[in-house]
Amino acid sequence: MSTPAHIDQKKIVVFASGSGTNAENIIKFFQKSPNASVVAVFSNKRSAKVLKRAHDLNVKALHFDKDALYNSYDVLHVLEDINPDLIVLAGFMWIFPEDILKKFPGKIVNIHPALLPKYGGKGMYGMRVHETIIQNKEKESGISIHFVNENYDEGEIIFQAKTDVSEEDTPESLAEKIHKLEYKHFPEIIQQLLQKKSQ
Incomplete structure (x- = not known):
């Protein structure tokens, strides 16, 4: 069983559309933290592996459809009930609706697998x-962690990390390099953002 959240513990909600390796990495990172935890994972795909990963780690796993996100405000209402300190998009493929952006200004971050x-x-x-x-034939690539606005990948950049791209690299080998950067840096940047909110 998971430990009940401490009253002062920061709450993180993760949105993901696919396998959820980044989401799992973030959940495990904060399971070791006394100051924050992932309290829910949302996915727009019922079959997404991320939902099982969350469930296996005793984190609430929620599926929703387009209507719930964009028209009926169901997702917004659930988020209002949770009142997260940070909403993290980790491989989430839909553009975030304006009503959620307005309700949680400066509290929604995304990771992108390139140098925006x-x-x-x-x-x-x-x-x-x-x-x-x-x-x-780019010589470098990397990750960008940024705040989310109403346009894809255009929010203010918070952090970037780079990796070399060699002539021998394939899309698959480059993906592995990028995943390593994501796993290393994303939880740390989330932690830093939460610490800033506490100051």
């Missing part, structure tokens, strides 16, 4: 990003 403003925008996610970077 390059290789961002609608349709640029996952392996598509890595394939394009390899095709364009």
